[in-house]
Amino acid sequence: MFNSRRIAEILVFLVIFAGIRAWQQRDVPRGQAPLLKGMLLSGRQFDRPSMPVLVHFWATWCPICKTEEASIQDFSRSHRVVTVAMKSGDNEQVAAFMKREKIDFPVINDPDGVISSQWGVNAVPASFFIDSNGRIRFVEFGYTTSLGLRFRLWLTSLYG
Secondary structure, three states, rough: OOOOOHHHHHHHHHHHHHHHHHOOOOOOOEEOOOOEEEEEOOOEEEEEEOOOOEEEEEOOOOHEEEEEEEHHHHOOOOOOOOEEEEEOOOOHHHHHHHHHHHOOEEEEEOOOOHHHOOOOOOOEEEEEOOOOOEEEEEEEOOOOHHHHHHHHHHHHHHHH
């Protein structure tokens, strides 16, 4: 079973994990979501759709984002999603990456990180779950599964 050393190791791990998460989310806004407007790579104007929505920040150079692409792609087929490609090059480079990876979720390119900064995103991937009142309900940094995305969206829908 668990001895006192094992319990201490688990507690140290949890404290370190909580500290890392707090550091990652240090600049993330709380409450009302920042305005999100821009031109999608598809050429359509984006001005925050009806909620709830997943706002997902990623980058072409991020190995964890690459691992998570299929989950975001799958989720975007049945739920409102907009993604932001953070510091991943110009529109043509991001579009070429998406074509090569066979992904087609909605993307606003953020070549200089301006949008990412407004949302307090210092690391990717980062997922924001916005309720029907435009409030941030959950923020997740790092890899998440399709099931994790759906669960957080369900919890978000309980708020609005």
